[in-house]
Amino acid sequence: MREIDALTITNTVKKLCIEANCHLSCDIKNCISACAENEPWPTAKDILNQIIENYEIADRENLPICQDTGVACVFLEIGQDVHINGNLNDAINEGVRQGYSGGFLRKSVVRDPLDRVNTGDNTPAMIYYEIVSGDKIKITVAPKGFGSENMSAIAMLRPSDGIAGVKDFILKTVREAGPNPCPPIVVGVGIGGTFDKAAYLAKKALLRPIDLPNATPFYADLEKELLEKINALGIGPQGFGGQTTALAVNIEHFPTHIAGLPVAVNINCHVTRHKTEVI
Amino acid sequence: MTIKIHTPLTREKVKELKVGDSCLITGTIYTARDAAHKRLKELIDNDKPLPIDIENSTIYFVGPTPSKSGQVIGSAGPTTSYRMDDYSPDLIKLGQTGMIGKGKRNGAVIDAIKTYGAVYFGAIGGCGALLSKCIKKCKVVAYPDLGAEAIHKLEVEDFPVVVVIDSHGNNLYEIGPKNYLTQNKAE
Numbered sequence: 001m002r003e004i005d006a007l008t009i010t011n012t013v014k015k016l017c018i019e020a021n022c023h024l025s026c027d028i029k030n031c032i033s034a035c036a037e038n039e040p041w042p043t044a045k046d047i048l049n050q051i052i053e054n055y056e057i058a059d060r061e062n063l064p065i066c067q068d069t070g071v072a073c074v075f076l077e078i079g080q081d082v083h084i085n086g087n088l089n090d091a092i093n094e095g096v097r098q099g100y101s102g103g104f105l106r107k108s109v110v111r112d113p114l115d116r117v118n119t120g121d122n123t124p125a126m127i128y129y130e131i132v133s134g135d136k137i138k139i140t141v142a143p144k145g146f147g148s149e150n151m152s153a154i155a156m157l158r159p160s161d162g163i164a165g166v167k168d169f170i171l172k173t174v175r176e177a178g179p180n181p182c183p184p185i186v187v188g189v190g191i192g193g194t195f196d197k198a199a200y201l202a203k204k205a206l207l208r209p210i211d212l213p214n215a216t217p218f219y220a221d222l223e224k225e226l227l228e229k230i231n232a233l234g235i236g237p238q239g240f241g242g243q244t245t246a247l248a249v250n251i252e253h254f255p256t257h258i259a260g261l262p263v264a265v266n267i268n269c270h271v272t273r274h275k276t277e278v279i
Numbered sequence: 280m281t282i283k284i285h286t287p288l289t290r291e292k293v294k295e296l297k298v299g300d301s302c303l304i305t306g307t308i309y310t311a312r313d314a315a316h317k318r319l320k321e322l323i324d325n326d327k328p329l330p331i332d333i334e335n336s337t338i339y340f341v342g343p344t345p346s347k348s349g350q351v352i353g354s355a356g357p358t359t360s361y362r363m364d365d366y367s368p369d370l371i372k373l374g375q376t377g378m379i380g381k382g383k384r385n386g387a388v389i390d391a392i393k394t395y396g397a398v399y400f401g402a403i404g405g406c407g408a409l410l411s412k413c414i415k416k417c418k419v420v421a422y423p424d425l426g427a428e429a430i431h432k433l434e435v436e437d438f439p440v441v442v443v444i445d446s447h448g449n450n451l452y453e454i455g456p457k458n459y460l461t462q463n464k465a466e
Contacts (some may be wrong), residue, residue: 041459047403050439054409058354064344067354067407067427104353106344106427116314118426147359147382147404179452180359180382182404234456234463238381238403240441241455243463271405 002079002135004279006086009139012277013095013125016141017072018103020275021064024055027209028186028247028272035184035244044242048184051237051270066271069105070143072096072125075207079134089127097121108146128200140207142274148181148267154199157261166191166263167226173265174230174246179239182269186210187230187249190264192256201252202266207274210248223249237270247272283437287335288376290396296442298449302400303437308337308379310431312358315422316366323369330421331430333370337377342427343417344407352417352433354407357381360399364388371397379440383452393448400440401451413438 032055036048058065074092078084084091100107100122107122126144153173157165170189177185190201213220226249236242247270256262284292286306296302309331311319322329340360344353360380367378368391376397381404384392392399402410416434423429443451 040463043455044459050403050406050409054403054406057412058408061408063408063411064354065408066405067342067344067356068358069344069354104345104347106342106353108342108427118428120426150359178383179401180361182381234460236456236459238401239452239455240401241457241459243459269405 001081001083003083003085004137006084006088006091008279009084009088009091009137010095010098012139012279013074013092013141014099014102016139016275016277017096017099017105017143020141020143020273021069021103021105022058022062024058024065024271025209025274027211028270029055031210031247032184032270035247039242039244041236041242043240044236044244047237047240048244064105065273066145066269067106068108068145068147069100070145070273071109072100072122073128073142073144073203074125075128075140075142075204077130077132077138079136080131081135082137092125092127093123096123096125137279138276139279140274140276142207145269145271148185148269151177151181152202152264152266154195154262154264156195157263159259159261161261165261167229169263170226170249170265171229171233174267175233175235177267178235181267182271183235183239184237184244184247184270186247186268186272187226188266188268189249189251190253190266191251191262192254193262194256195262197254198262198264199266201254202264205250205252206266206268206272208250210250210272214251219251219253223251286337286377288337288398289335290376293376293396293398293446296398296445298442298445298451298454300442302440302442304337304440305436305438306434308339308377308433308435309420310339310341310343310433312340312342312428313362314425314428315430316363318422320366320369323373329373331432334374336375337379338370338375339433340378340380343411343431344427346417352411352414355411355414356407357402357404360384367391371395384444389444389448389450392444392446396446398442398446399444401443402438402440410438
């Protein structure tokens with residue numbers, strides 16, 4: 001049994017919160033650059049170039065790429081041969097607290113959805129645990145902005161709706177979101193499982209680098225087809241028109257019940273942030 | 280072509296702005312988002328005075344990140360505007376002429392824009408680091424307890440925006456994609 005101190009978790013989460021918010025990952029940067037190059041609509045091209053200038057400033061000056069530094073979504077894959085000394089939940093939240101204050105990040109969490117008083121330190125984090133084999137812990141911090149989160153949707157389709165129904169629902173969700181989630185967007189899709197599992201898969205799909213297609217060829221093809229269909233909608237960067245509405249569609253899937261076909265769409269903006277470290 | 284405009288934004292200035300115009304704003308603007316708008320609405324409903332001069336004012340829907348030492352403000356890009364739709368018409372009625380945000384507005388806001396002569400600008404969402412460079416001064420003028428959601432008085436210089444809904448109700452979110460698709464089909 002390998003022992004890991006809770007303090008190590010706190011320090012890692014703190015670091016990842018700051019890095020994720022100030023430095024966009026290469027897969028997103030490369031994709032935005034390529035889209036700017038290929039975009040035929042002048043207004044759209046101009047916006048994409050400003051988006052590039054923005055993340056370059058953020059990189060250089062260690063500034064948050066976006067003022068919505070999000071709710072901290074923290075994903076942990078914990079090896080079953082690890083023992084953590086100390087309280088794991090507290091350690092993660094302490095990391096978020098230190099990261100958001102030390103990194104000059106915005107505190108965007110309210111203590112109760114109805115009384116809406118800000119907690120002042122961006123805690124609690126949204127924590128997702130998975131137990132895996134081995135003696136390591138993989139921690140991913142994915143700050144999630146709510147402009148795009150609010151445009152997300154879930155549908156409990158009928159099995160008879162099939163693949164056509166799935167495609168229609170995804171396209172409808174993106175079309176209705178229009179300019180609101182800050183296009184160009186990344187579309188996370190979860191298909192299968194249960195009501196909550198589909199939503200979890202959609203969020204998890206956003207963690208996968210956008211230059212890495214689904215490992216199953218069928219779903220990789222579906223991702224490609226949906227991306228083309230979304231970019232044919234004409235919404236464009238910021239909704240002002242253009243070819244570049246989405247940077248990628250990432251799909252995760254899971255077995256489901258004979259009676260069901262859950263589909264969840266979790267939309268992310270062009271500031272799709274996640275940083276990972278393995279302890 | 281880029282149009283340079285100075286605040287306060289009089290109705291005459293507003294009328295000259297057309298959907299799709301790129302503008303650079305210089306002058307005083309105020310920040311307010313969900314929580315501050317809710318408080319302003321409560322004041323209006325109770326016939327109490329507002330903490331800002333609303334006549335010909337421009338409100339930027341933003342909650343900036345905290346500033347580091349030596350910085351005027353942290354990252355400061357627009358937030359999604361439809362959450363202010365329940366509040367904007369009352370403020371426009373009282374004299375507000377400019378709104379800066381991103382995303383769609385509802386029919387009630389568009390009606391108020393047309394009736395009273397206002398304009399809805401879009402700034403680029405997700406470009407908070409870039410936009411912060413155009414903010415030269417920043418001071419909290421109301422509701423400091425709200426933190427990032429407090430009302431800040433900003434002095435901006437050449438702050439880049441696009442006219443999304445002009446005073447006639449023309450809407451770039453409808454026109455822009457339509458024009459692109461028409462052109463694309465033609466080619």
